[in-house]
Amino acid sequence: MSEGVEARVLELAREATGDDAAPDPLQGGGLDSVAMVRLLAGVEDAFAITLPPSEITADNFASVATLTALVQRLTG
């Protein structure tokens, strides 16, 4: 289950940032405000969750792994 979520999060991060090459497009400053808006919409849609403003933090969006953990916390 966890691997499936992580793979989907990675896919969404790639779509949002337009970065297909990096192993983790969220690492290394790939996230600008437009990419962020896309990513938030993508994640909410894919997992049928609402991300509260208090969770939209640098820590939660530091990597695909941290974002996956957030998604699992909110879906679980």
Added chain:
Amino acid sequence: MTVHGLLSAAAQARPEAMLVVDGAARVSYGEIEERAGRIAHLLRTVGVRRGDRVGLLLPNSARYVSAYFGILRAGAVAVPLHTGQVAASLAASLADCGATALVVGDGAALASARGAAPMVPSLRTILTEAMEGEASPVDPPADVHADDPAVIVYTSGSTGKPRGAVLRHGNVVANTRSIVRYLELRREDRAVLVLPFPYVYGASVLHTHVAVGGSLVLHGSTVFPNKILDAIAEHEATGFAGVPSTFAILLHRSDIATRRFPTLRYVTQAGGPMPPAHVRRLVEALPGTRVIVMYGATEASARLTWLPPEHLERKLGSIGVPIPDVELKILREDGSEAEVDEVGEIVASGPNIMAGYWGDPAATAEVLDAAGFHTGDLGRRDADGFFWVVGRKREMIKSGAHRISPREIEDVLLLDPAVEEAAVVGRPDEVLGEVVVAHVTARPGQHPSPEALKRLCQANLAAAKVPVAIHVREAMPRNAAGKVDKLALRATASAG
């Protein structure tokens, strides 16, 4: 008065006062003035002369501010450039104005500057931060005047050719003084800035605060919206400036509605029309803060109108009235002045209007004439003297005998609470010339229904204005300025 003269005057009056908060660094007026002197000296040493163009490729930072004023102090013309551009587009701007030097940051910016350099024959010097430390700080300002060019701002035009608006010292200073007057800025003012300096809106926040001896807190981006609110609270900011997407992000993705900002005296909004529904929510979210809607253009140094907050409720959706020293007219196609409430082109005149586009008399002649600067925006003036933008001249959809303003339809679509953004474009049609097509995005957790939106349009609009197709998209395509890219939408509309 020159633009760098504003800095020198403030630095002389209160050298110890803080100008820029950049991360952990707090940099005073005196320090910025000294660093600007060093950079001016260094530029002269490498052969930069009065009137030469010098590129500026740095993120918002104290160094940007020093370099910007240093370039002006050397008598050169500053060409602010967006970081994150690909080398080819950077080279196109630098080559267009024949820049001889480029002040650049480290890392990615330096790499793209090096990539661009071979494509810019005029470029002789790339100045990095390491070179600045050794320069002498003692350098008298160049002999420049109000009529000399200060800045060339490359606009995010949708055509391939770069178009650089040449702003004279006098243009920028006049516009700065007008803005200071209506915002009632004082030296106690402190703004949190998320807008990039290379945009005239970001630059105008810098100019106005320097003019009054105020300060700026630089904040990297809007990626984490609550962080902006933290910065406003932590630094006890009195002002904040944003474009519609900044406020859309804050309204939808931050705790703005539940937090309180007792020091925040005003927020300004410019950079394209903000949906009236968002303006209203912003006013509700910020009780005690003046919400000031503004309108302007790069070619006008920044600002043309403002909507005084006391009229906001009654004139919601209007761009307000001309700022001090600016005159606005609504002109018909034949150049005559339109009647009250008659739609025509918004044409502006005043001391803030640019000299022209660099090296492009044909493009200049298209927008500048004896009447003033033709904004390309269609608008009307109401009986109370308030101006309303109804669309872009080129954006107007011609369907059968109708001239349709996309804005009017977008405003109706935004009445649906499930809709976050709406963009309406024309699709070529054999019979009608064009037909109306709408694109919308959903608010978080919402699913707008094209059928319901169509009914909403039918209830609120004339039949010719009801979209023939309504597409729900995950995101809007955007141009480099962050604005919805209607050319791209039109391309999809033509294909579909």
